[in-house]
Amino acid sequence: MTRALTRKGEATRARIVAGAAAEIRERGVDEVRLEDVMAHTGTSKGQLFHYFPDGKEGLLLAVAQHEADEVLIDQEPMLSNLTSWPAWLAWRDRLIERYLAQGVKCPLNGLLGQTGRRAPGAQAIVTGLMWRWQKAITEGIRHMQSTGDIAPDLDADRAAAALLAGIQGGVLLLLSTGKIDHLEAVLDLTIDSLRAGARTGGS
Amino acid sequence: MTRALTRKGEATRARIVAGAAAEIRERGVDEVRLEDVMAHTGTSKGQLFHYFPDGKEGLLLAVAQHEADEVLIDQEPMLSNLTSWPAWLAWRDRLIERYLAQGVKCPLNGLLGQTGRRAPGAQAIVTGLMWRWQKAITEGIRHMQSTGDIAPDLDADRAAAALLAGIQGGVLLLLSTGKIDHLEAVLDLTIDSLRAGARTGGS
DNA sequence: CGATTTTTGGACTTGCAGGTCCATTTTTGC
DNA sequence: GCAAAAATGGACCTGCAAGTCCAAAAATCG
Numbered sequence: 001m002t003r004a005l006t007r008k009g010e011a012t013r014a015r016i017v018a019g020a021a022a023e024i025r026e027r028g029v030d031e032v033r034l035e036d037v038m039a040h041t042g043t044s045k046g047q048l049f050h051y052f053p054d055g056k057e058g059l060l061l062a063v064a065q066h067e068a069d070e071v072l073i074d075q076e077p078m079l080s081n082l083t084s085w086p087a088w089l090a091w092r093d094r095l096i097e098r099y100l101a102q103g104v105k106c107p108l109n110g111l112l113g114q115t116g117r118r119a120p121g122a123q124a125i126v127t128g129l130m131w132r133w134q135k136a137i138t139e140g141i142r143h144m145q146s147t148g149d150i151a152p153d154l155d156a157d158r159a160a161a162a163l164l165a166g167i168q169g170g171v172l173l174l175l176s177t178g179k180i181d182h183l184e185a186v187l188d189l190t191i192d193s194l195r196a197g198a199r200t201g202g203s
Numbered sequence: 204m205t206r207a208l209t210r211k212g213e214a215t216r217a218r219i220v221a222g223a224a225a226e227i228r229e230r231g232v233d234e235v236r237l238e239d240v241m242a243h244t245g246t247s248k249g250q251l252f253h254y255f256p257d258g259k260e261g262l263l264l265a266v267a268q269h270e271a272d273e274v275l276i277d278q279e280p281m282l283s284n285l286t287s288w289p290a291w292l293a294w295r296d297r298l299i300e301r302y303l304a305q306g307v308k309c310p311l312n313g314l315l316g317q318t319g320r321r322a323p324g325a326q327a328i329v330t331g332l333m334w335r336w337q338k339a340i341t342e343g344i345r346h347m348q349s350t351g352d353i354a355p356d357l358d359a360d361r362a363a364a365a366l367l368a369g370i371q372g373g374v375l376l377l378l379s380t381g382k383i384d385h386l387e388a389v390l391d392l393t394i395d396s397l398r399a400g401a402r403t404g405g406s
Numbered sequence: 407c408g409a410t411t412t413t414t415g416g417a418c419t420t421g422c423a424g425g426t427c428c429a430t431t432t433t434t435g436c
Numbered sequence: 437g438c439a440a441a442a443a444t445g446g447a448c449c450t451g452c453a454a455g456t457c458c459a460a461a462a463a464t465c466g
Binding site (some may be wrong): 004005006008009012044045046047050051101 | 411412413414415416417
Binding site (some may be wrong): 208210211212236237238248249252258259 | 422423424425426427428432433434
């Protein structure tokens with residue numbers, strides 16, 4: 001079906017997605033014209049529509065998927081190894097560091113707003129990202145419960161949901177206010193709160 | 204300066220803002236054309252540019268301010284009276300109820316993405332909203348500390364920041380996933396966590 | 407090496423939404 | 437009631453960015 005891409009074609013397609021993603025991160029979705037992408041990636045209009053027959057919509061979707069994947073990759077290997085309190089703090093630090101560096105440039109924020117309503121696919125991409133993210137956190141909590149570092153009667157899924165929401169809100173507030181304070185507060189207070197639950201099985 | 208609006212003019216202006224807000228809530232910012240607003244509010248293009256000389260930009264800004272104010276008004280009188288645990292729960296219930304009813308229609312989400320980059324005013328509106336919101340929560344926490352229901356050594360501002368971030372993230376996740384679970388989890392767990400801090404001065 | 411398919415470039419079309427203009431009607435204030 | 441100012445209606449202009457089309461170049465494969 002999707003077969004019919006030579007090596008060169010695949011490279012070009014990837015270059016377009018990466019270039020468009022960079023452009024969007026830098027200047028925002030609604031400021032980026034197809035021509036900007038062409039200029040920035042050294043491609044022609046014919047190529048754009050050759051690789052993305054659905055036009056801008058399709059390209060944006062591909063970029064969104066690309067950026068969603070990046071989000072989780074950037075948190076590795078910490079996110080998949082929340083097996084001790086120092087590991088949790090390392091993850092916390094990575095998040096702060098990453099978003100501090102990113103600043104106000106959030107790729108997905110705009111992409112959702114832009115494609116969210118019309119494209120059913122965009123919703124799915126974000127939902128998928130959140131689901132994977134939350135799953136990783138849940139597993140971290142479960143592991144800490146297995147070692148007795150977190151109370152076993154705590155609802156891991158619910159706690160992970162709350163933490164994930166906090167992170168999202170923290171990033172959102174970073175986007176609006178430019179300050180990292182909220183994200184920091186959420187991470188520190190929530191992790192502390194998880195820690196406090198250890199009392200039952202104490203170390 | 205801004206003087207020169209008859210009663211009729213003021214009414215028309217208000218009708219435009221309210222109508223545009225409704226339209227945007229219903230169909231999203233980037234789906235709403237000036238013509239839609241005209242049709243929906245029974246106004247002409249001349250009027251739109253008469254009341255909003257800066258065109259769409261200015262209108263969007265006015266709508267954003269309008270919606271930002273609504274957000275806090277909708278939480279009253281609970282938000283300004285976080286003076287007992289039942290009051291906190293009443294506020295919690297109001298939030299859940301309100302966002303459950305709102306569903307995926309978030310007025311500010313898109314407005315920020317749309318005007319955020321270019322208009323310096325849009326940023327200010329959201330920042331202002333968040334600041335007022337957080338201040339109200341902080342005051343609630345301080346009050347509970349004064350009655351001994353929350354430990355006095357807790358950093359009220361930091362806790363409020365975390366709670367606010369949690370709420371924002373909960374709403375964001377409601378927008379992406381359609382489920383209220385995250386918002387519920389954040390509110391319940393965070394409030395519980397505040398409660399747990401009462402131990403010091405216990406009742 | 408020749409047929410076939412993919413890749414590429416870029417000129418051209420198109421639709422539409424934001425914005426301009428001005429003529430007409432209504433309101434205001436004396 | 438009458439000048440001045442504000443409110444209204446809607447025809448018109450304009451620019452731009454997405455999308456179309458096709459012909460030339462390069463790659464693939466037997």
